[in-house]
Amino acid sequence: MGLATNASAAQARTDRTVQVTKRLRSLIFSYRWLALICVLVIWQVIALTSNIGVLPTPLKVVTAGWELVSTGLFFKELAASMVRILIGFGLGMLLGLIVGVLMGARRFWDAFFQDLVVLGLSLPGLIYALLCVMIFGLGLTAPVVAILLASYPFAAVNIREGVRAIDKELIDMARVYLVNRSRVIRQVILPSLLPFILAAVRVGFTVAWKVAVLTEVFGAATGIGYQLRYNFQLFSMRTMVAWALLFGAVMLVIEYGILVPAERYFARWRPKIKEVI
Amino acid sequence: MTTAAITVKDLVKSFGEPGHEHVVLNGLSFDVEHGTLTTIVGPSGSGKSTLLNVLSGLEPYKSGTVQIHSGERSTTDLGYVFQSPRLLPWLNIIDNIMFVRPKGVQEGTHRQRALQYLGMVGLKGVEQKFPHQLSGGMQQRAGLARGLAVEPEVLLMDEPFSHLDEITAEQMRTELLRIWQETRRTIIFITHDMQEAIQLGDRLLMLGYHGQIVEDIKIDLPRPRKFTDHAFVDFYADVVSRFHKMQSDRAEELAVN
Numbered sequence: 001m002g003l004a005t006n007a008s009a010a011q012a013r014t015d016r017t018v019q020v021t022k023r024l025r026s027l028i029f030s031y032r033w034l035a036l037i038c039v040l041v042i043w044q045v046i047a048l049t050s051n052i053g054v055l056p057t058p059l060k061v062v063t064a065g066w067e068l069v070s071t072g073l074f075f076k077e078l079a080a081s082m083v084r085i086l087i088g089f090g091l092g093m094l095l096g097l098i099v100g101v102l103m104g105a106r107r108f109w110d111a112f113f114q115d116l117v118v119l120g121l122s123l124p125g126l127i128y129a130l131l132c133v134m135i136f137g138l139g140l141t142a143p144v145v146a147i148l149l150a151s152y153p154f155a156a157v158n159i160r161e162g163v164r165a166i167d168k169e170l171i172d173m174a175r176v177y178l179v180n181r182s183r184v185i186r187q188v189i190l191p192s193l194l195p196f197i198l199a200a201v202r203v204g205f206t207v208a209w210k211v212a213v214l215t216e217v218f219g220a221a222t223g224i225g226y227q228l229r230y231n232f233q234l235f236s237m238r239t240m241v242a243w244a245l246l247f248g249a250v251m252l253v254i255e256y257g258i259l260v261p262a263e264r265y266f267a268r269w270r271p272k273i274k275e276v277i
Numbered sequence: 278m279t280t281a282a283i284t285v286k287d288l289v290k291s292f293g294e295p296g297h298e299h300v301v302l303n304g305l306s307f308d309v310e311h312g313t314l315t316t317i318v319g320p321s322g323s324g325k326s327t328l329l330n331v332l333s334g335l336e337p338y339k340s341g342t343v344q345i346h347s348g349e350r351s352t353t354d355l356g357y358v359f360q361s362p363r364l365l366p367w368l369n370i371i372d373n374i375m376f377v378r379p380k381g382v383q384e385g386t387h388r389q390r391a392l393q394y395l396g397m398v399g400l401k402g403v404e405q406k407f408p409h410q411l412s413g414g415m416q417q418r419a420g421l422a423r424g425l426a427v428e429p430e431v432l433l434m435d436e437p438f439s440h441l442d443e444i445t446a447e448q449m450r451t452e453l454l455r456i457w458q459e460t461r462r463t464i465i466f467i468t469h470d471m472q473e474a475i476q477l478g479d480r481l482l483m484l485g486y487h488g489q490i491v492e493d494i495k496i497d498l499p500r501p502r503k504f505t506d507h508a509f510v511d512f513y514a515d516v517v518s519r520f521h522k523m524q525s526d527r528a529e530e531l532a533v534n
Contacts, residue, residue: 169359169361169363170363170365172335172363173357173359173363174376174377175334175335176333176334176335176355176357177352177355177356177357177376177377177379177427178350178351178352178379178380179376179377183376187365187368187376188365191365191367269366269367269368269369269407269409270366270409271409271410
């Protein structure tokens with residue numbers, strides 16, 4: 001018995017190694033790099049041939065970016081932005097979850113929040129940013145409230161659909177067997193909602209970032225948004241582009257380091273999707 | 278003296294607003310003895326599934342009494358096998374069975390039972406699989422194992438084999454009988470298939486169009502029962518003729534009104 005377990009554990013380890021190698025190889029030889037290389041080449045050509053002299057070459061931008069990273073400025077400002085985003089986004093998700101569950105479960109609350117949510121979805125993030133800076137001034141409150149207001153409607157609509165999609169037959173099954181409420185919530189309701197929560201997190205987080213940067217442009221003395229405005233005022237195109245690229249890099253790290261693995265983990269019970277069209 | 282596992286008396290169940298009610302069960306009364314397998318047949322719309330939903334507590338009823346086992350509903354009173362498997366897709370098979378662990382039963386004990394009944398329904402070795410990795414028949418077996426693992430007083434089954442192909446369904450019937458003879462649970466089995474009802478049951482209740490039991494037939498054919506036995510064929514013919522009689526009565530009634 002012990003021998004068999006060891007053998008199967010070893011087998012599992014080998015399988016995992018094979019899988020990781022495979023994934024790495026497919027990443028290295030991916031066509032996705034082609035798009036990036038194309039952009040770089042076109043950028044280099046334009047920077048060299050145009051006479052405006054404003055557009056820096058990729059190399060200059062990379063140097064500027066390296067300076068930001070190596071001096072630690074990038075991490076300092078990233079941390080400042082991140083604190084605002086995480087608080088605002090966290091609260092936004094919480095509010096969205098509450099509103100979404102109410103809307104999905106009760107007709108009264110659905111009607112009550114309907115227009116608020118539609119308005120919230122359609123107003124540009126800039127409005128929240130400007131209003132919050134005017135109302136709350138400089139400080140943590142303005143970005144947090146702006147992010148909360150801008151991101152919660154995306155969570156609410158997703159969660160509402162999730163609540164409506166809960167399989168009533170499974171709930172009835174649990175009722176027949178007198179399964180207690182907390183187990184039903186943990187093992188029936190939450191797993192049903194998970195894909196919708198993940199969708200909400202994905203959209204909500206993007207919105208949160210954008211609004212955070214906007215708010216920092218107007219009402220902060222730290223953060224990535226502040227740095228963008230500062231370099232804009234200096235007319236330093238190089239550093240601005242470097243900040244933008246670093247920002248993009250962070251988003252990619254979050255996407256492939258957190259969101260995609262999380263999705264894969266939570267969808268492990270699903271049948272593999274086949275391409276049908 | 279045997280006490281009844283289920284006692285239903287003057288049960289009335291209706292849907293809709295007062296004044297515009299549609300009465301589905303109208304003064305239904307019957308007892309079911311411990312350890313018996315009762316099949317219930319009836320035309321569609323006669324309230325077969327509604328009856329099970331009332332028995333299981335999913336649906337409230339208007340008047341009358343429904344008593345299962347001792348009276349107070351507890352987690353070991355009922356198992357329910359549905360028309361579809363109703364497994365939680367994100368839990369593997371063993372965890373699906375653990376999901377309905379009754380109060381007071383230790384986790385380890387229930388796991389032992391789960392494995393035992395999975396073996397009994399022929400699902401040994403698939404404990405770690407997710408439902409989508411199993412065929413429809415295997416999923417239905419898992420649903421049956423879930424119901425059995427509660428070790429309930431009464432197992433309610435709502436057309437559990439009607440979605441399966443006939444070969445699988447026939448296999449499942451044979452196994453259900455074997456399991457029933459091993460465990461001696463009280464089983465209420467709903468079906469629209471008269472042949473299935475006669476093959477499985479000790480007793481057959483036929484629901485009519487007015488929410489009442491129109492036939493209460495004791496089935497004393499020797500087991501195992503084969504469709505080709507003369508006794509079975511005769512019995513079947515008799516039940517079907519009673520069923521047709523009920524339907525023609527209904528047609529006349531509708532013509533008069």
